[in-house]
Amino acid sequence: MNECYGKNFILNGELTTADLFDNALIYEGDSIYEVIRMVKGSPVFFNDHMERLASSLKIQHKTQLADIAALRKGIISLARSDKKKEANLKIVFNFNNESENYLIYYIESIFPSAEQYKKGVKGILFNAERKDPESKVIDHKLRSFIYHKLIQESGYEALLVNKNNLITEGSRSNIFFLKDDKLVTAPDNVILNGITRKHILELCSKNKIKVELKCVNANDISDYDAVFMTGTSPMVLPFYCIGDILFDVSLPLMEKLRQLYMGQAEESIRIFRPEL
Numbered sequence: 374m375n376e377c378y379g380k381n382f383i384l385n386g387e388l389t390t391a392d393l394f395d396n397a398l399i400y401e402g403d404s405i406y407e408v409i410r411m412v413k414g415s416p417v418f419f420n421d422h423m424e425r426l427a428s429s430l431k432i433q434h435k436t437q438l439a440d441i442a443a444l445r446k447g448i449i450s451l452a453r454s455d456k457k458k459e460a461n462l463k464i465v466f467n468f469n470n471e472s473e474n475y476l477i478y479y480i481e482s483i484f485p486s487a488e489q490y491k492k493g494v495k496g497i498l499f500n501a502e503r504k505d506p507e508s509k510v511i512d513h514k515l516r517s518f519i520y521h522k523l524i525q526e527s528g529y530e531a532l533l534v535n536k537n538n539l540i541t542e543g544s545r546s547n548i549f550f551l552k553d554d555k556l557v558t559a560p561d562n563v564i565l566n567g568i569t570r571k572h573i574l575e576l577c578s579k580n581k582i583k584v585e586l587k588c589v590n591a592n593d594i595s596d597y598d599a600v601f602m603t604g605t606s607p608m609v610l611p612f613y614c615i616g617d618i619l620f621d622v623s624l625p626l627m628e629k630l631r632q633l634y635m636g637q638a639e640e641s642i643r644i645f646r647p648e649l
Contacts, residue, residue, distance in 0.1 A: 379455045382478035383447040386439065388454055398476060400513060402469025409462045410605045411517045414452035415642045421568045426464065437473040438466050447477045453605060455479065462606060477640065485610050491612030493622035494529035497522065498591055502535045503565065519544045530602055532615060539588035546604035550597040555583040563588065569603040569634065576633045599624045608634055
């Protein structure tokens with residue numbers, strides 16, 4: 374299945390038709406990537422994603438194959454050629470022996486429905502740890518295992534549990550637990566610090582919402598009133614259950630944070646395209 378879901382994609386700065394897209398450029402060798410939400414042809418939190426991409430490359434001792442100006446130009450070119458109201462866009466730097474390529478393309482985008490924001494989604498526990506949690510590197514094997522487990526258990530997201538039985542993060546999200554108006558989330562050094570998570574923490578600081586940085590033991594999740602995930606696609610999305618443990622999805626703080634986050638996202642688009 375072709376990972377490119379648009380009419381075109383960018384290959385090393387050139388706009389190219391999607392029928393020439395080769396998955397080998399993603400799945401062979403080492404791929405470091407970012408997924409960015411696009412709204413009305415503009416990326417959300419572009420500068421934050423560029424900072425994290427640079428950080429991932431540095432951690433993995435890889436070269437930045439295109440500078441920010443080139444990536445910005447490529448995104449605008451792709452958006453103009455294939456107008457999508459809302460979608461996720463992927464930037465990949467691929468290193469395969471002597472071959473080095475960078476790609477920008479749209480991927481299949483599944484965003485939560487209004488009903489899922491209201492009623493929540495199902496989470497499952499999955500015993501796994503990322504090799505390099507602080508850098509965004511494609512791990513095909515782990516992704517495949519989690520995908521099939523989610524299908525088997527009709528889950529929306531998997532919460533990763535490490536060898537010490539501590540929940541670190543979601544398979545494609547960050548996780549927050551809520552108890553008595555205080556949020557608990559894993560420390561930065563054991564997770565991939567998501568862009569959405571970063572802004573949620575900033576909003577908590579501005580609005581004097583208490584946050585404790587610690588990993589929650591998988592045996593203790595029933596002690597919390599609510600649990601939600603943050604990420605590029607879900608933004609702020611509550612769980613109605615994790616396994617067979619039920620949670621409250623109606624606590625106002627979660628919706629308040631989602632609305633505040635959406636306001637910051639809109640501002641980031643204005644920064645990227647001030648002419649809009």
